[in-house]
Amino acid sequence: MNYRFQNLLGAPYRGGNVVVVNNTLLVSPVGNRVSVTDLHKSETLTLPCQSSTNLRRIAASPDGVFLLAIDEKNRCLFINLRRRVVLHRITFKHPVASAKFSPDGHLIAVAAGKLLQIWRSPGFRKEFFPFELIKTFADCNDKITALDWSPDSNFILAGSKDLTVRLFCLKKLKKYSKPFLFLGHRDAIVGCFFGIDKKTNKILRVCTISRDGAIFSWGYTVDDGKFDEGGEHISEPESPGTPEQRQRQNGEGDGNLTVKKRKDFDGKDGFLDEESEFSLHRLKWELLKKDYFMQAPAKLTACDYHKGLDMLVVGFSNGVFGLYQMPDFVCIHLLSISREKITTAVFNDLGNWLTFGCAKLGQLLVWEWKSESYILKQQGHYFDVNCLAYSPDAQLLATGADDNKVKVWTVSSGCCFVTFSEHTNAVTALHFMASNHSLLSASLDGTVRAWDLFRYRNFRTFTTPTSKQFVSLAADQSGEVICAGTLDSFEIYVWSMKTGRLLDVLSGHEGPVHGLMFSPTNAILASSSWDKSVRLWDVFEGKGAVETFSHTHDVLTLVYRPDGKQLACSTLDGIIHFWDPFEGLLMYTIEGRRDIAGGRLMTDRRSAANSTTGKCFTTLCYSADGSYILAGGRSKYICMYDVADQVLLRRFQITNNLSLDGVLDFLNSKNMTEAGPLELIDDDNSDMEEGVDRQMQSKLAYELPGSMPNRGRPVIQTKCLRIAPTGKSWAAATTEGVLVYSMDDSFIFDPTDLDIDVTPEAVDAALDDGQPKRALILSLRLNEDALIKKCIISVSPAEVPAVASSVPFKYLQRLIEALADLLENCPHLEFILRWCQELCKVHGPSIQQNSRTLLPALKSLQKAITRLHQDLADTCSSNEYMLRYLCSTSGKR
Incomplete structure (x- = not known):
């Protein structure tokens, strides 16, 4: 039960800006979450914190500690990026088009509509008013679109849709001074940047860029002394003022334009006085150069300037x-x-x-x-993810979506390493073969394809005499027979994997076959259909349907328990039925209508409590040991049930994103108008950023009867659930993307057999007395991970067989889990493998008899050994060729 959100796959970027932190961390918004990619390690992680709607802008502090995330409703999260927690929250009163930290990290510039607001950056300390508004500039006549700070954090450039760029001064002036205006552009400003001298850090020029592809370079004059683009004076008359001012103006001082005295976190006023330095916004700026990118009719949509290299990158429509x-x-x-x-x-x-x-x-x-x-x-994925499949070793995750693509992801890194795009219609089902080297996919285009994960190619295509739409897929344990259920003809097609020939067509269902699965222990195929029945088929003997389980409502999906002794199916009335497939008896049922009941749709005319829409489970998944079952459907909840007691253990809310429909339980009557809900009225601006959500308006996907797209607002739902064979993680294909939940590794004291004498001190005393057997048993009873690993390492290699034989069976699962963790992190590989070998020798019969209980732990151990074998194989092969090369070159010399 101890699962928590780990990662979000399937949509690395959906709109908004991205930032690069500490040179190697790429931070990007994904819906209402923030994704962080380590470019050196090629690993992606999604922060657990959520915003209330889709994120629009993000900004990072210069030191990479703080992150500012602003959503569509102008709600802002101030996040500690290293600890991945939200420190403060604030809501701006106007739409935010840009936000940027000052170079010293003390201030934040926010472009809130027409206003330029300067806020004091909060720190780690909890405060009642963490954000302090220092100054507001209201000089712009239209929405501000671009910002840039000067290196000394005293001046700001602000570009606006009114075709101008303004230079603001943050100094504490005795009287109001208007900002300097850079004029001449004929389209909205996309970017504005300071150009600086690399040696002295002095501002030399200003570059302004507009959407029509024009870039203007501006230079300034000081007392009729013009600065060219190389930073040299064209003429240098004597500068007025004090000798210190003349020295700084001529660049003879410390090279800084200002002496910074910023506000610290105690709130001391540190603005510079007017007389301390000349102001850039009071100088005479003149246009030095005009350049054009010549990409018409395309518009310039993105740009960035690197001050150190003096380089500019631009992107077009x-x-x-x-x-x-x-x-x-x-x-x-x-x-x-x-x-x-x-x-x-x-x-x-x-x-x-x-x-x-x-x-x-x-x-x-x-x-x-x-x-x-x-x-x-x-x-x-361009559209919704429909199906998932874990590889047998739990290292890979395959996804299929409405964009006709199949993607394979590495679970540990969160990165996609191969994409198959041969399908011509939505992918509806996936299945990994037991060999772990091939993947099957079924699609509405009427084909089932087999993919080679070594050569990354489609090596087999299974078709039918007439075009069909496949919505379910299954393969037997040997991988010799492939079965697929159809949406239109209500039949099940059977092919041979070796030859690709169609072997049989199983008829009997009177509705779409949405559920299909082979028994894990024998060759019996189970199928569920909207004709209110579940049928069992003996595919190899050719006897047809050997058993039929009738229901009172449409059967939406089915799943076998890992030991094959139980079959669970979900019906349209929200009930989960558990059958004994050998006896053909209904064991028990779980009523889940109230548990799965989610939020209210914008177009619903009834409240969420009185609505019957979506109160059913469309996907089921057993845990690795079969003790509990996960269930999801057209709701914001995923339910976890205890199978033996038929009780709800936990509900996972998959998102808090109010940009999706069906998240709110109660709608606000203030948002209702004569034309309908306010959020469904299309009054968006034509030049608004186009993202994935905008593409939903033209989306046509197969769904349950009566489920229509809500005028372009995606409806929150879970289409597929799969649990990893190791049992330590599970994935859900939702409207937000593929949510991956993993076991919480934080310390939880959960002793197995606690006694007054079982203490950490007793474990240490046993180790000091040279009693590794007693120490290991005490640590297993205490069930503390660090102590168990410490006891395992302290055993000498000669004593491993004796200690392994002394471990009782009830502690065996915990010991195997500890060994699997050590294999991934411990350098003593041979020693840990010796432990695994001795455990298999001593407890082999017990492991076979209790395979269902020990299956998750054994799968984790298999995953660790497989990964270790791959790494060592690559290392050995590379060393082998290196040694051959060195030997050949030394012989020639």
């Missing part, structure tokens, strides 16, 4: 991006990465990697421009 050396405007690269709009483009800290995002395709790319190679290339 036609999928083209350009890399330019400034200020000479020399094109280094001009390439096309897609045909859709680039919604974000950003440098990393060193400037060697470029990150591009395409919201319409759900695509995220990291490209190294010097070597012209990809560092990361991830793309989520």
